[in-house]
Amino acid sequence: MSESKSExxxxxxxxxxxxxxxxxxxxxxxxxxxxxxxxxNQDYHAILDVNQSALDQAKAIDKAIADGETLGVLSGxxxxxxxxxxxxxxxTTAASKMLDNFQAPYQASAIDKLEAAGAIMVAKANLDEFAxxxxxxxxxxxxxxxxxxxxxxxxxxxxxxxxxVALNITPFALGTDTGGSIRLPASFCGVVGYxxxxxxxxxxxxxxxxxxxxxxxxxxxxxxDSAYVLDVLAGQxxxxxxxxxxxxxxxxxxxxxxxxxxxxxxxxxxxxxxxMIEDKDVLANIKAAIDKLKAAGxxxxxxxxxxxxxxxxxxxILAPAEISSNLARYDGVKYGFSSKQAKDxxxxxxxxxxxxxxxxxxxxxxxxTYVLSSGYQDAYYKQAQKVRSLIVKExxxxxxxxxxxxxxxxxxxxxxxxxxxxxxxxYKSDYMTIAANLAGIPAISIPSGNVxxxxxxxxxxxxQGQDKQLxxxxxxxxxxx
Amino acid sequence: xxxxxxxxxxxxxxxxxxxxxxxxAKELAPQLMDILDYVSxxxxxxxxxxxxxxxxxxLVGIWREDEVKPSLISREELLSxxxxxxxxxxxxxxxx
Numbered sequence: 001m002s003e004s005k006s007e008x009x010x011x012x013x014x015x016x017x018x019x020x021x022x023x024x025x026x027x028x029x030x031x032x033x034x035x036x037x038x039x040x041n042q043d044y045h046a047i048l049d050v051n052q053s054a055l056d057q058a059k060a061i062d063k064a065i066a067d068g069e070t071l072g073v074l075s076g077x078x079x080x081x082x083x084x085x086x087x088x089x090x091x092t093t094a095a096s097k098m099l100d101n102f103q104a105p106y107q108a109s110a111i112d113k114l115e116a117a118g119a120i121m122v123a124k125a126n127l128d129e130f131a132x133x134x135x136x137x138x139x140x141x142x143x144x145x146x147x148x149x150x151x152x153x154x155x156x157x158x159x160x161x162x163x164x165v166a167l168n169i170t171p172f173a174l175g176t177d178t179g180g181s182i183r184l185p186a187s188f189c190g191v192v193g194y195x196x197x198x199x200x201x202x203x204x205x206x207x208x209x210x211x212x213x214x215x216x217x218x219x220x221x222x223x224x225d226s227a228y229v230l231d232v233l234a235g236q237x238x239x240x241x242x243x244x245x246x247x248x249x250x251x252x253x254x255x256x257x258x259x260x261x262x263x264x265x266x267x268x269x270x271x272x273x274x275x276m277i278e279d280k281d282v283l284a285n286i287k288a289a290i291d292k293l294k295a296a297g298x299x300x301x302x303x304x305x306x307x308x309x310x311x312x313x314x315x316x317i318l319a320p321a322e323i324s325s326n327l328a329r330y331d332g333v334k335y336g337f338s339s340k341q342a343k344d345x346x347x348x349x350x351x352x353x354x355x356x357x358x359x360x361x362x363x364x365x366x367x368x369t370y371v372l373s374s375g376y377q378d379a380y381y382k383q384a385q386k387v388r389s390l391i392v393k394e395x396x397x398x399x400x401x402x403x404x405x406x407x408x409x410x411x412x413x414x415x416x417x418x419x420x421x422x423x424x425x426x427y428k429s430d431y432m433t434i435a436a437n438l439a440g441i442p443a444i445s446i447p448s449g450n451v452x453x454x455x456x457x458x459x460x461x462x463x464q465g466q467d468k469q470l471x472x473x474x475x476x477x478x479x480x481x
Numbered sequence: 482x483x484x485x486x487x488x489x490x491x492x493x494x495x496x497x498x499x500x501x502x503x504x505x506a507k508e509l510a511p512q513l514m515d516i517l518d519y520v521s522x523x524x525x526x527x528x529x530x531x532x533x534x535x536x537x538x539x540l541v542g543i544w545r546e547d548e549v550k551p552s553l554i555s556r557e558e559l560l561s562x563x564x565x566x567x568x569x570x571x572x573x574x575x576x577x
Contacts, residue, residue, distance in 0.1 A: 101562075102562055103561065103562060105554050105558040105559050105561060105562070106553065106554050106558075198537050198538060199538045199540070212535060212536050212537070238545055241540070241543040242536070242538055242540065242543075244538055244540065307526075310522075310523060310526060313519060313520040313521075313522055313523045314523065316516065316519070316520050317520050317523070324497060328498075331498070333563075333564075333571060333573055334562070334563060334571060335562035335563060336562070338564040342574055343574065343575075344574050344575050344576065344577075345573055345574050345575065345576045346498075347574070348573070348574050349498035350494075350495075350498060350499065350500030351500050353497075353498055353499045353500065354494075354499050354500030354501060354502075355500075357499065362499055362501075362505075362509070363509065363512060363513065363516070365497050365499060366490065366493045366494065366497060366499070366509065366513060367513060367516055367517070368497075369493050369496050369497040370493055370513070370517065371520075373493075373496065379524060380517075380520065380521075380523075382533060383523050383524060383526075383528060384520075384523060385533035385534055385535060386528035386531040386532070386533055386534075387523050387526050387528060387531075388533075388534040389528075389531050389532055389533065389534040390526070390528070390531060392534055392537065422512075422515070423512055423515070423516060424515055424516065424519050427519075438537075439537065440537030440538065464537070
């Protein structure tokens, strides 16, 4: 891993903001540092486009501070957004040839909120095309490489965002998580990835993939930074009718020297997940982490998510179905790639979509079309929706018994680029993350040391709507392991 | 076992409005068959009496006041990504 040293960008976000506010460092300096780090780390291909207005935005913040204005809680903090967020000052491609030159006419609510709090978006990050993938290899612009070992994938689909944070280019990045796309890359890159409760963060202006499971979340170096960014992002939005009420605060209480323990907190380990760990060193790592929890007084028991194995097939019916519907908007007419060879309207659709979409997106759209077509809908789509109900119910029963779930984020550490050429073996990378999306519950991946030179991720899951509680306990565990 | 032929792929392509040539259809047919076989295992799960889940927020009937609000995005901006426009409208190729 190349060293990306910056005495400021390494700081916890609240400390960094304090230094900007008291004029110890300027926002302009921080943005310049991030831009230099983007250049220095080009070989990892984490970045697709740079915001040419970022320095001007930074100067405006510095001027406002010099003029004595009170500014937001993210004043001067550079960040990176996955390239499926619509943004005013860069292109938005979703890593697809379909949107090669797309300039969004409006901006995502999440970006607006961060900018209103004083954060500065410096760049857009690479991803699997339309977030379809688990390794960032499906990007039409080429894969991102893992900062810990450039022969490995960073995980996906938010691989560029996770790699950028691991490289210390910015203190945080935004990702999206439909079946594990924040947590898996966080696990593979050794950073924190937070998937909030479904509906907690507005998705207005984010390119839709599977609307019933898509969420937005932060990727950071620490749990407390994730909580800090979530505190800005969370809340209802009139432009997104699926948003839910937020909790009062997500900030981690930094209670000085007072060591917190885990006495009386009940954790469940999903036994089906432990059994699926392929790498014995990863298993040993997770077991060692759990032993530390026990030593800190946690009450730990094995639980069963008996429909665990069904969660992947449920997802790979429901997500393609929703994808086939959501991606119908790329018609070669309103915006996006349009074939110039087309002679009539039907040709416009067929030729534009046939050459604009990459192979994984086409596979998913066709799978979705199949499971929704007459004659197959009941056997596939409706049956998957019913099994989804069983998974939701099973989680409810588990959380009646334990407070949180703990286990691995993935069955392995980062795998080799090109190691999973067939679709199903790639889909299985999300085995441990996907059920949380189906149930809409919050989940987080935190670093749990390394196996060799590659990071391992520990996943925690909590009941729906209890994001604050989950972040608090993840913070304690993060300090412990 | 779901039998998916090259011609099925081309038909799905027409339904999904994605033009697919012979070579791609040949490549996709066995892949789609594998995917459908994999997800078919759900059919053995007993779901009698189970309701479907289509969303998990529990929210119903989220409406806003029926008030006219000015658009924050101009017509020009909205059309700025369109290949062909004429007189402020999108120009499409012939339909029939």
